[in-house]
Amino acid sequence: MKEKIRLGIVGYGNLGKGVELAISQNPDMELAAIFTRRSVDSIKSYGKGVKIVNIDEANNYVKDIDVMILCGGSSTDIPVQGPYFASMYNTVDAYDNHAKIPEYIKAMNNVSKEAGKVSAVCLGWDPGLFSLNRVLLDAMLPSGKTYTFWGPGVSQGHSDAIRRVEGVKNAIQYTVPIEEAVERVRNGENPELSVRAKHRRECYVVAEEYADKDEIVNAIKSMPDYFVDYDVNVTFITEEELAKNHSKLFHGGFVARSGRTGEDRTNNHIAEFSLKLDSNSEFTANVLVAYARAVYRLSSEGSKGVKTIFDIPLTYVSDKSIEDLCKSYL
Amino acid sequence: MKEKIRLGIVGYGNLGKGVELAISQNPDMELAAIFTRRSVDSIKSYGKGVKIVNIDEANNYVKDIDVMILCGGSSTDIPVQGPYFASMYNTVDAYDNHAKIPEYIKAMNNVSKEAGKVSAVCLGWDPGLFSLNRVLLDAMLPSGKTYTFWGPGVSQGHSDAIRRVEGVKNAIQYTVPIEEAVERVRNGENPELSVRAKHRRECYVVAEEYADKDEIVNAIKSMPDYFVDYDVNVTFITEEELAKNHSKLFHGGFVARSGRTGEDRTNNHIAEFSLKLDSNSEFTANVLVAYARAVYRLSSEGSKGVKTIFDIPLTYVSDKSIEDLCKSYL
Numbered sequence: 056m057k058e059k060i061r062l063g064i065v066g067y068g069n070l071g072k073g074v075e076l077a078i079s080q081n082p083d084m085e086l087a088a089i090f091t092r093r094s095v096d097s098i099k100s101y102g103k104g105v106k107i108v109n110i111d112e113a114n115n116y117v118k119d120i121d122v123m124i125l126c127g128g129s130s131t132d133i134p135v136q137g138p139y140f141a142s143m144y145n146t147v148d149a150y151d152n153h154a155k156i157p158e159y160i161k162a163m164n165n166v167s168k169e170a171g172k173v174s175a176v177c178l179g180w181d182p183g184l185f186s187l188n189r190v191l192l193d194a195m196l197p198s199g200k201t202y203t204f205w206g207p208g209v210s211q212g213h214s215d216a217i218r219r220v221e222g223v224k225n226a227i228q229y230t231v232p233i234e235e236a237v238e239r240v241r242n243g244e245n246p247e248l249s250v251r252a253k254h255r256r257e258c259y260v261v262a263e264e265y266a267d268k269d270e271i272v273n274a275i276k277s278m279p280d281y282f283v284d285y286d287v288n289v290t291f292i293t294e295e296e297l298a299k300n301h302s303k304l305f306h307g308g309f310v311a312r313s314g315r316t317g318e319d320r321t322n323n324h325i326a327e328f329s330l331k332l333d334s335n336s337e338f339t340a341n342v343l344v345a346y347a348r349a350v351y352r353l354s355s356e357g358s359k360g361v362k363t364i365f366d367i368p369l370t371y372v373s374d375k376s377i378e379d380l381c382k383s384y385l
Numbered sequence: 386m387k388e389k390i391r392l393g394i395v396g397y398g399n400l401g402k403g404v405e406l407a408i409s410q411n412p413d414m415e416l417a418a419i420f421t422r423r424s425v426d427s428i429k430s431y432g433k434g435v436k437i438v439n440i441d442e443a444n445n446y447v448k449d450i451d452v453m454i455l456c457g458g459s460s461t462d463i464p465v466q467g468p469y470f471a472s473m474y475n476t477v478d479a480y481d482n483h484a485k486i487p488e489y490i491k492a493m494n495n496v497s498k499e500a501g502k503v504s505a506v507c508l509g510w511d512p513g514l515f516s517l518n519r520v521l522l523d524a525m526l527p528s529g530k531t532y533t534f535w536g537p538g539v540s541q542g543h544s545d546a547i548r549r550v551e552g553v554k555n556a557i558q559y560t561v562p563i564e565e566a567v568e569r570v571r572n573g574e575n576p577e578l579s580v581r582a583k584h585r586r587e588c589y590v591v592a593e594e595y596a597d598k599d600e601i602v603n604a605i606k607s608m609p610d611y612f613v614d615y616d617v618n619v620t621f622i623t624e625e626e627l628a629k630n631h632s633k634l635f636h637g638g639f640v641a642r643s644g645r646t647g648e649d650r651t652n653n654h655i656a657e658f659s660l661k662l663d664s665n666s667e668f669t670a671n672v673l674v675a676y677a678r679a680v681y682r683l684s685s686e687g688s689k690g691v692k693t694i695f696d697i698p699l700t701y702v703s704d705k706s707i708e709d710l711c712k713s714y715l
Contacts, residue, residue, distance in 0.1 A: 316410070316667040328518075328656075348524075368698045369520045385695075
């Protein structure tokens with residue numbers, strides 16, 4: 056019997072939990088340990104007998120773990136944990152702080168090359184599968200335009216931003232693509248679309264009793280980057296309504312490229328990659344786990360340094376043999 | 386200035402013409418020559434001053450061409466031309482005779498390995514981009530089901546099959562996905578679908594004057610593989626109507642994977658890759674040309690033998706640098 060790929064999870068929030076479940080769907084993998092900053096006793100994993108370890112002891116497991124899956128947040132956790140773990144382990148992460156990606160990739164490459172390890176970065180669906188399709192379709196239709204629409208779905212970043220507003224007790228934010236813009240893209244009109252024309256933002260907010268609701272609405276609508284460039288609806292609801300009707304962290308969206316060919320560029324082509332996800336974190340976790348397989352194989356072959364989704368062939372990601380792939384998938 | 390990738394076209398039908406146009410959309414490439422079985426004088430290329438060469442002289446151009454793009458038919462041309470050209474040149478082809486793909490890959494691998502060349506096989510959109518998405522999405526959602534729908538669009542294989550029926554002067558066949566089946570897949574129902582439940586076939590036929598139309602209808606509807614398992618409509622039209630209303634070789638379709646995650650597998654996810662193509666052959670040509678870039682780069686690095694779309698990372702396909710890709714596409 057072939058040995059299983061031994062995976063570690065760093066950080067046991069929604070994404071870490073999703074990774075535990077994802078590993079159980081892949082018979083060639085096993086969960087070696089979960090690493091946490093919290094008290095080890097406070098972690099209740101899905102699986103029975105799963106080893107839970109304080110993150111400070113992570114350096115003791117280099118012989119027991121083939122790939123570490125980093126499940127912390129992109130704002131403060133991963134920029135620190137990424138290079139730290141890449142100095143000891145092969146890693147996979149879902150780093151998504153767009154403006155800082157080149158800098159992060161450089162840092163990870165230095166550390167993992169030095170350590171003789173492979174680190175696959177910025178995986179998930181965006182960045183991740185959407186990035187892959189942006190590059191693929193750009194190459195297939197050089198004379199064209201690429202569009203990305205997100206939603207309908209819950210943006211955790213925007214929900215968090217609202218929760219930090221004075222007088223807000225709890226909140227959830229749905230990103231909603233604007234149907235008219237979507238239609239124009241799918242019709243091959245290749246429109247120029249402003250930020251406002253593409254998405255609107257629906258906010259459901261639980262206010263503190265003392266709060267001035269008008270002030271909350273103003274604070275949200277005028278928030279730079281997050282809301283000011285969008286049409287925003289704010290609806291106040293009770294904590295009970297929030298719990299009852301707004302607990303699902305679904306998401307999705309699509310990447311479309313529309314491009315022309317032909318002697319007079321009169322033939323239009325539209326390619327689209329779309330996702331409709333009941334659980335954002337569980338799907339993201341599945342992507343991380345599949346790419347952990349690729350990292351394991353690349354490292355076994357002697358690869359070193361950073362890999363992006365653009366560098367990794369599908370033969371490394373799939374659990375099927377190339378013969379199976381050619382026979383049944385080509 | 387960087388030297389351009391010098392491409393040859395073998396076979397100047399719809400696909401070969403599409404490749405000529407595709408090359409003109411990629412500034413890092415140039416068309417070195419078109420190879421044809423027909424009389425050299427009978428070929429009118431889009432470009433001025435394009436070198437047209439008889440296919441029997443193809444062995445004289447090994448120093449002038451980096452990659453040969455094979456644009457012949459899969460039934461009789463490519464099984465012969467593939468190994469012949471792979472013994473001298475790097476190649477790209479769109480071989481799509483599904484049952485014989487493993488055998489073809491083996492033959493091409495032997496020849497191109499021996500010659501120290503790279504041959505990328507079975508490219509286009511299906512096999513090709515659809516195959517890539519089948520493998521990608523299978524790995525992302527191991528517990529799920531994959532569906533492929535083709536159309537609405539013109540199937541040239543089915544149109545040809547009708548044209549071979551006694552009494553048929555001309556014909557076109559549209560493959561049409563059945564809306565109810567598509568809806569069920571997109572709703573995440575994960576249905577079991579028979580061949581008949583997924584597609585219907587619409588045939589527009591010009592009959593010879595002497596022909597018995599009932600016999601034509603019977604011959605079409607009972608044709609094994611092509612029609613017998615489908616609901617088929619046959620409409621008789623005039624040659625003028627065919628020319629006026631049925632000249633566009635549009636096509637498309639989609640690959641969808643629907644899969645579940647979560648402790649109780651209650652979260653459903655749907656991923657879909659779809660194409661809507663005004664010109665089947667021009668889009669296929671664009672795919673071939675982008676993968677010719679990858680073949681050129683792989684060969685320059687010393688790679689040898691067959692490559693499928695599963696083996697080739699996107700960094701080889703894109704004309705952008707990895708730094709650009711990470712900055713602008715990730």
